[in-house]
Amino acid sequence: MSFLQPWLLAGLPLVALPIIIHLVNQRRFQTIQWAAMMFLLAARRMARGYSRLRQWLIMLFRTLAIAGLVFAVSRPLASGWLGLAAGGRADTTIILLDRSPSMQERGSGTGESKLETGRKQLAQTLQTIGSDRWVLVESAMNEPYELDSAAALLNLPAAGPASAAADLPAMLRAAHDYIRRNRPGRTEIWICSDLRANDWDAESGRWATLREAFLELPQGARIHLLAYPQAATSNIAVRVTDVRRQATSDGAELLVSLSLSREGDSEEKISLPVQFDIEGARSVVNVELVGSKTELKNHQIPIERSRERGWGRVSIPADANPADDDFYFVFDNPPPRRTIVVAEDAQAQRPLQLAADVAPDPAFQCSAEVVTEDQLSSVEWDQIALLLWQAPLPTGADAELVQSFVDRGGVVAFFPPRNPGDEELFGVQWQTWVTGNEHVAVETWRSDEDMLSRTLSGAALPVGQLEIGGHCGMKGEFTPLATLRGGGPLLARVPTKRGGVYFWATTPAPADSTLATSGVVLYAFVQRALAAGSAVLGKARQLDAGEPDGDIPTPWNAVTEGDQGLSTEASFHRGVYTAGDRLLAVNRPAAEDGASVVADARVAELFHDLNFARVDDAAGNLRSLIQEIWRIFLATMLIALVLEAVLCLPKAARAAGATS
Amino acid sequence: MFSDRHPRRFLDAQVLSRLVGMPLFARRPMQGSVSGRHASPHRGASVEFAEYRKYVPGDDLRRLDWRAYGRSDRFYVKEFEADTNLRCCLVVDTSGSMGFGSQGVTKIDYARRIAGTLGYLASQQGDAVGLACVAGGILRNLPPRRNAPHLRLVLDLLEEIEPKGETQLAPALHELAETIRQRALVIILSDLFIEPALLNECFQHLRFRRHDVAVFHLLDPLELDFNFRRPMRFLDMEGGPSIFAEPNDIGDRYTKALHQYLDQLRGFVLESAIDYQRISLDQSYEQVLIRFLVSRAQSKGLR
Numbered sequence: 021m022s023f024l025q026p027w028l029l030a031g032l033p034l035v036a037l038p039i040i041i042h043l044v045n046q047r048r049f050q051t052i053q054w055a056a057m058m059f060l061l062a063a064r065r066m067a068r069g070y071s072r073l074r075q076w077l078i079m080l081f082r083t084l085a086i087a088g089l090v091f092a093v094s095r096p097l098a099s100g101w102l103g104l105a106a107g108g109r110a111d112t113t114i115i116l117l118d119r120s121p122s123m124q125e126r127g128s129g130t131g132e133s134k135l136e137t138g139r140k141q142l143a144q145t146l147q148t149i150g151s152d153r154w155v156l157v158e159s160a161m162n163e164p165y166e167l168d169s170a171a172a173l174l175n176l177p178a179a180g181p182a183s184a185a186a187d188l189p190a191m192l193r194a195a196h197d198y199i200r201r202n203r204p205g206r207t208e209i210w211i212c213s214d215l216r217a218n219d220w221d222a223e224s225g226r227w228a229t230l231r232e233a234f235l236e237l238p239q240g241a242r243i244h245l246l247a248y249p250q251a252a253t254s255n256i257a258v259r260v261t262d263v264r265r266q267a268t269s270d271g272a273e274l275l276v277s278l279s280l281s282r283e284g285d286s287e288e289k290i291s292l293p294v295q296f297d298i299e300g301a302r303s304v305v306n307v308e309l310v311g312s313k314t315e316l317k318n319h320q321i322p323i324e325r326s327r328e329r330g331w332g333r334v335s336i337p338a339d340a341n342p343a344d345d346d347f348y349f350v351f352d353n354p355p356p357r358r359t360i361v362v363a364e365d366a367q368a369q370r371p372l373q374l375a376a377d378v379a380p381d382p383a384f385q386c387s388a389e390v391v392t393e394d395q396l397s398s399v400e401w402d403q404i405a406l407l408l409w410q411a412p413l414p415t416g417a418d419a420e421l422v423q424s425f426v427d428r429g430g431v432v433a434f435f436p437p438r439n440p441g442d443e444e445l446f447g448v449q450w451q452t453w454v455t456g457n458e459h460v461a462v463e464t465w466r467s468d469e470d471m472l473s474r475t476l477s478g479a480a481l482p483v484g485q486l487e488i489g490g491h492c493g494m495k496g497e498f499t500p501l502a503t504l505r506g507g508g509p510l511l512a513r514v515p516t517k518r519g520g521v522y523f524w525a526t527t528p529a530p531a532d533s534t535l536a537t538s539g540v541v542l543y544a545f546v547q548r549a550l551a552a553g554s555a556v557l558g559k560a561r562q563l564d565a566g567e568p569d570g571d572i573p574t575p576w577n578a579v580t581e582g583d584q585g586l587s588t589e590a591s592f593h594r595g596v597y598t599a600g601d602r603l604l605a606v607n608r609p610a611a612e613d614g615a616s617v618v619a620d621a622r623v624a625e626l627f628h629d630l631n632f633a634r635v636d637d638a639a640g641n642l643r644s645l646i647q648e649i650w651r652i653f654l655a656t657m658l659i660a661l662v663l664e665a666v667l668c669l670p671k672a673a674r675a676a677g678a679t680s
Numbered sequence: 681m682f683s684d685r686h687p688r689r690f691l692d693a694q695v696l697s698r699l700v701g702m703p704l705f706a707r708r709p710m711q712g713s714v715s716g717r718h719a720s721p722h723r724g725a726s727v728e729f730a731e732y733r734k735y736v737p738g739d740d741l742r743r744l745d746w747r748a749y750g751r752s753d754r755f756y757v758k759e760f761e762a763d764t765n766l767r768c769c770l771v772v773d774t775s776g777s778m779g780f781g782s783q784g785v786t787k788i789d790y791a792r793r794i795a796g797t798l799g800y801l802a803s804q805q806g807d808a809v810g811l812a813c814v815a816g817g818i819l820r821n822l823p824p825r826r827n828a829p830h831l832r833l834v835l836d837l838l839e840e841i842e843p844k845g846e847t848q849l850a851p852a853l854h855e856l857a858e859t860i861r862q863r864a865l866v867i868i869l870s871d872l873f874i875e876p877a878l879l880n881e882c883f884q885h886l887r888f889r890r891h892d893v894a895v896f897h898l899l900d901p902l903e904l905d906f907n908f909r910r911p912m913r914f915l916d917m918e919g920g921p922s923i924f925a926e927p928n929d930i931g932d933r934y935t936k937a938l939h940q941y942l943d944q945l946r947g948f949v950l951e952s953a954i955d956y957q958r959i960s961l962d963q964s965y966e967q968v969l970i971r972f973l974v975s976r977a978q979s980k981g982l983r
Contacts, residue, residue, distance in 0.1 A: 046911050049924065054914035055777035055787075056903045058873050060923050062937035063930045075929055 024095035024109075024149065024648070031090045038082035074667055081664035088657030092650040097148070111205030113151035114198065114241075115142060115173065116191045117158045118213035119182040121343035121594075121608040125214070125252050127639030128340075134248040134639040135181055138212035139173045141246060141637060146170035146210065148648065153204065157194045159186030159219070160566060160592040164198040181343065183594035183608045184566025186219040189226040196233050199241060207241040214248040215618045218611035220626075222618045227626050234630055243627055245634040249617045252340030255283040256292065256309065257613045260334055263349045263562075264318075266383055271325040274298065274351060275318040277476075278334055281613050282312050296321055298332040317476065328353050329560060331579060331596040331603060344613060348580070348596050348605040352560035357550040358403055359388040362396070363410040364437055371528035371536035372408045372435075375546040386550065393418060401425050405553030406546070410435035410527055413443035413450065426519035429556030431549040433522040436492030444496070446514045446521045451493030454508070459487035459534075462510055465502035470513060471522065471545050472501055481541050486510075487534045491525040498523060511545075520552055559602050564609040566592050573600040688835055690792035695966045696800055702973040704801050706766045706865050707955065708892045732756045766865050766892075767824035768802040768809050770795045770834070771856060772841065773870030775815040776918040779843030780871075782902040783962050788843045790898055791869035793965045796838050798867060801973075803831040810860075811837050814852035815845040821856075824864065846918040849874050853882035862890050869896045876944040883952035894955035894972070897945075901962050906934050 023029060054060070123135040132140075146154070147170045154167035160182045173179050188211070199207055213219065221227075234241060262277040280292060291306045298321060307316050323330070335346035359376035363369030369390060376388035391399060393411065396418050407425060409432060414422055422445065426432055440450035465472045465483045474480050483502055491508060498512035504525070514521040522545075528536040535542040555561070561572070576590040576597040590597055590606070597604045618626075623634065687693075735744060735755035745758040772795050778788040799809045803826070810824035811834045820841075822834055849870060860866065866886055872879060872895070886893045908927035915922045942958070949956035955976070959968055 046924075046926075049911035049913050051913040051915060053780065053917050054923075055780035055871060055900070055917050056873060056938070057777075057914065057916045057918070057920055057923070059903075059934050059937040059941065060914055060925065060930070062940075063933035064923065064925070066933040066937065075926075 022097045024097065026094060028094040029090065031093075032087070034090060035083045035087045037086060038079055042079060078664055078667045081660040081667070084660035085657045085664065088653045088660060092653035092657065094650075096649050096653065110149070110151040110208040112153045112155060112199075112202070113146055113149075113170070113208045113210065114155045114157060114164065114195045115146070115167075115170075116188070116195060116209065116211040116213070117142075117156060117173075117179055118186040118188070118211075118219060119159045119180070119184070120186040120214075120216065120219050121181070121183055121612045122214050122216045122219070122341065123248070124181045124343040125255065125341040125639065127250070128253065130639060132639055133181070134214050135212075137637065137639045138246055138248060139179055142210060142212055143170050143173045151208070155195075155198060157191045157198075158182075159188075159191060160184050160589055162187065162190045162194050164194055178589070182565065182589070182592045183343065183606065184564075184592040185609045185612055186213065186216075188213060188220045189224055189230055192230050192234075193226070195241075196230065196237070199237060199239075203239075205239060207239060209241050209243045210246065211243065212246045212248075215623065216612070216614070217616040217618050218609075218614060220618045220623075222622050222626060231626070231628070231630060240631060242631040242633070245623070245627075245632070247623075247634055247636050248639060249620075249636060250638055251283055251617065253284045254286050255340040255344070256336060257281050257283075257341070257344035258294065258334055258336045258347050259344075259607075259610065259613060260347045260349045261315070262318075263332075263351045264383070265323070265328065265351045265353070266381075267325070268322075272323050272327065274321040274323055274332070276321060276332075276334070276349070277315065277317045277319070278347070279313060279315045280307060280309050280336070282309060287311055292336055295335045296332060297335065298323060299327075299330050329603060331560075331605060333580065333596075343594075344608060346594075347607050348594060349562060350560035350596060350603045350605040352558055352603065354384050355405075355554050355557040355559070356385040356387065356403070357405050357554045359386070359406040359408060359546070359550060360396075360399055360404050361388055361390045361408045361410075362393060363390065363408070363435075364412075365410055365527060365529055367529035367531070368410045368435060368527035371539065371542060372410065372546070375528075375539065375543045376406060376408065376550065378543075380547050396421055401430070402428070403557065404430060405557055406430070406550045407432045408435070408546070409433070410437065412437045412439070412441050413445040413448075415443050415445075419445055426516055426521055429519045429553070431520040431522070431553035433524060433545070433549060435524045435527045436494075440492055446496075446516070448494055448496035448498055448512075448514055448523055451495055453490055453492045455490035459489055460491065460504045460506065462486050462488070463503050463505045463507075465511070470501055471548050472511065472541070475544070481544055482538065483541050485534075485538055486541060488526050488532070490532045494523055494525060519556075520549065522549070561602060561604050563591070563604055563606045565594055565606050566609070572602060572604065575599070576604065579603075688796060688839060690789065690838065691796045691800065691835070692793075692966075695969075696797060698966070699797065699801060699969060699973070700804060702801070702970065703805055703977065704768070704798065704807070704865075704973060705976045705979075706892045707976060707979045708890065709863065731759050733759055766802070766807045767861065768798070768807050768865045768867065769812060769824055769856070769860050770799055770810065771812045771814060771853070771866060771868045771870075772838070773815065773847065773849060773868075773872075774813045774819060774841045774843055775845055775847035775849075776843055777847060777871050777873050778898070779917055780900055780903070781961055782900050785961055786843070787871055787898040787900065787961065788841065790959070790961055790965060791896070792838050792841070794896055794969065795867070795869055796835055797965070797969055799831060799834050799838075802865075803828070807865075809834055812852075812856055813837065813841050814849060814856075816848045818852050818855055821859075824860075843917075846920075847873055850878040850882050854885055857882070857885040857889050857891065860889070860891065863892075865892045865894070867894045867896070869898065871898050872945070876941060876948055879945065880948040880952065883948060883954050887952055887954075892955070893952070894976075895949065895957065896968075896972075897956065897958045899958065899960055901960050904938070904960060906931055906938075 119135060124133045126133050154170055155164045156167050156179065157164045158178055195209055258278060258280055260276060260278045264275040265272060266275060289308060289310045292309050293304050294307050296303045303321060305319060307314060329352040331348065331350045333346055333348050338345055361369055361373050361376065363372060373388045373390055377386055379386040407422065407430065422432060436450050440452060442449065462483050467474050467480050472481055472483055488504060488510065491504060493508060494512065498514045500509040500512050502510040504510050508525060510525050512523045526533040528542055530536060576599045578590065579596040579598055594607050597606065732748065735757050739757050743757045745756050748756040772791050774788065778791065779786050781787060802809045806826060808824035808826035809831055811822045812818055813820040820837055822837060883893060911926050913922055913924050957968065957972055
């Protein structure tokens with residue numbers, strides 16, 4: 021139980037008043053010589069049971085009455101928020117609101133989402149507690165801005181649902197920066213979230229830094245977590261994995277691949293009507309969902325021959341979370357897939373050029389151009405999808421060109437030069453070549469994701485059949501995608517914010533490896549890299565909400581919009597937008613479809629040593645988190661007074677005229 | 681009568697003068713030593729006819745009723761009631777509890793007044809007066825005498841008595857019942873703070889000895905009402921342990937215990953045909969005595 025006026029609890033010692041008065045009264049006794057002792061002794065013998073209890077009851081009720089009064093004026097709150105508002109009214113209250121799609125999940129038997137319930141609870145609770153200043157940090161912008169009151173949460177568009185994932189560490193960082201910048205007095209931070217693992221990123225090193233930063237705050241900050249960890253028992257999410265337009269003999273068609281994933285334990289086989297909406301033209305196909313995930317590959321939807329560019333939407337019947345029941349996509353003629361090859365070794369250059377030049381589909385226009393390092397500045401980089409580099413790592417202006425190419429979203433694959441130098445790019449440096457008489461086999465590779473993943477048909481790439489005659493070591497921070505026997509990396513990816521940077525430990529030259537002779541792996545790699553690199557070149561783009569592309573002009577105009585949000589926040593709401601000559605489909609990030617929740621113990625660890633309190637709520641909960649319960653104490657006081665009065669009532673008038 | 685003595689502070693001459701015209705009667709036949717105004721169990725020479733009895737040789741021929749002989753041709757002797765004086769034994773409780781009094785007068789003072797006045801009245805009508813002071817036992821005992829000097833002794837003793845010691849009324853009354861010659865008027869003045877059952881045994885014993893027993897039960901108004909407001913420490917006047925009590929707490933039960941005691945006592949006095957007078961010390965002792973004497977005059981003649 022907490023109190024809104026806890027300082028009034030200082031009056032609690034007053035409960036001792038009846039006892040003190042009783043004791044003082046007893047000290048003020050009179051002494052009298054008394055004759056009729058036999059009646060007093062008899063009276064004392066009679067003072068058993070209720071008679072003796074009565075005095076204690078009177079004392080108890082008097083004490084209760086005072087305690088009830090003191091508690092009532094202290095304005096007690098019934099809540100699970102231990103120690104809530106223990107220091108009185110907060111100077112600043114910062115609200116961190118998770119608006120991610122998973123927060124739009126509805127509770128069973130209610131039409132209210134976690135986000136709506138959380139906003140209501142926060143508005144009601146914080147309004148009751150009160151604060152001098154209100155600050156909102158919502159998950160889309162991660163920027164603090166001040167509110168007039170806690171009740172503004174209910175109507176604020178910026179507190180509504182969004183399609184972007186939340187980044188709790190970043191939100192807490194924003195709150196911390198605000199506190200450090202504004203130096204408020206007593207600060208309370210209220211986090212409203214569903215504890216999704218992707219939003220919390222609990223394993224990130226940022227948490228340790230954040231914790232230290234909060235511990236160092238001189239005024240401290242109390243953190244309250246209003247958690248909605250309960251996942252829906254059954255929720256299905258739809259996601260379009262691929263959209264292609266291809267010409268047919270009698271026109272054109274769209275090949276749409278999608279996946280349906282199901283949360284919860286249910287393994288029941290269900291038939292789900294999936295609706296396709298291509299710019300208003302709707303069609304429905306029933307998809308059988310077995311287990312937790314089902315994929316539909318290349319579903320053909322006929323379109324007009326003249327329609328080369330457009331948008332569509334896939335939707336499934338409404339379920340627990342309406343935010344993942346539809347998915348928008350756009351299509352366009354694929355952009356030309358242009359590759360720049362820079363190679364010092366002709367034997368390596370030729371396979372690379374061939375792999376980049378041959379299109380996997382007639383719909384794609386692939387071309388590969390071999391340039392020297394001197395010609396790099398004359399390349400039209402904004403039309404290039406892939407850079408294949410088999411030469412000493414670039415330095416100076418060339419390195420900057422490559423860096424900006426990657427930042428724009430391009431993909432670079434580096435192959436080792438014949439004579440590795442001490443150049444370093446993307447934090448990686450070539451080491452020395454290792455050659456031997458025997459070929460080294462590939463030991464492991466990531467077949468579940470990235471460039472060496474299985475094909476669409478599910479078959480694994482024949483990476484294991486590669487024979488590596490010589491490989492060059494590399495040093496730096498990277499993620500191995502394939503490793504050689506002995507532990508050395510064969511293919512590694514350097515983490516970058518955008519684009520892709522890959523380092524191969526060998527070249528396609530016949531002396532170095534069988535990448536060229538067994539060309540499947542090299543070809544798949546190059547074409548996948550091309551696809552990834554060209555994704556940012558097309559006029560029609562699939563975007564994850566909350567990840568705006570700097571190249572895309574503003575403003576965005578909604579063609580169709582899923583969430584109702586501010587136009588300035590278009591990139592955070594799912595829907596189809598036009599921006600200049602581009603057509604953009606914005607959807608929730610893939611990580612949002614995962615239902616994993618951060619474990620309670622882990623959450624407690626994250627806030628270890630901080631002034632932290634947590635309460636779990638459920639979507640659609642009608643009960644307020646806190647309630648003022650002073651009426652109960654007032655009633656207790658009144659009841660105690662009445663009972664005390666009843667007990668103190670004189671017995672029937674003593675038998676008058678004992679004298680005869 | 682007090683010319684050679686200092687005035688007794690417990691005797692009021694005006695009260696005595698008002699009461700002297702009211703005789704003190706016994707309710708039962710008394711066995712006195714001389715002729716008096718009280719009924720005797722024996723036949724005598726009073727003017728009140730008692731019965732006819734057959735003549736037996738040796739009877740005084742002057743007592744033959746010749747008219748009866750004329751009517752029945754048999755010899756009858758006419759007998760008359762005898763009148764005698766009484767022996768009045770005043771029993772005054774002098775235990776410590778008799779020193780209590782909240783109205784400016786203690787129980788022992790009140791007892792002195794009643795005992796002194798009654799003694800004087802009895803003496804004036806020619807009855808013998810005695811005094812027994814009892815507390816832990818019979819402390820002093822003056823047997824009944826009917827001469828004036830003896831009355832002075834009684835009054836002197838009344839003046840000397842002090843409330844002291846614990847109450848052992850029951851053994852003392854049993855002893856008095858045995859030692860006082862049969863058919864006497866025994867007047868007990870006490871607060872009777874002993875168990876009613878023990879008192880009842882004493883009353884039965886006195887009744888068995890054919891004594892006419894009158895009891896003045898002296899109680900202080902404070903003892904009856906118990907109207908204290910503040911916590912009190914009650915010190916036993918007879919040396920027992922003291923008791924600390926909150927009057928608001930214990931008052932009800934005290935009253936209940938008192939009433940139980942009084943009810944029980946009332947039952948016993950009715951059963952024993954005791955002339956019981958419950959006196960509150962705020963009552964005028966003159967009125968108490970008038971009521972007492974009048975009630976006894978009304979019940980005179982019971983034999």
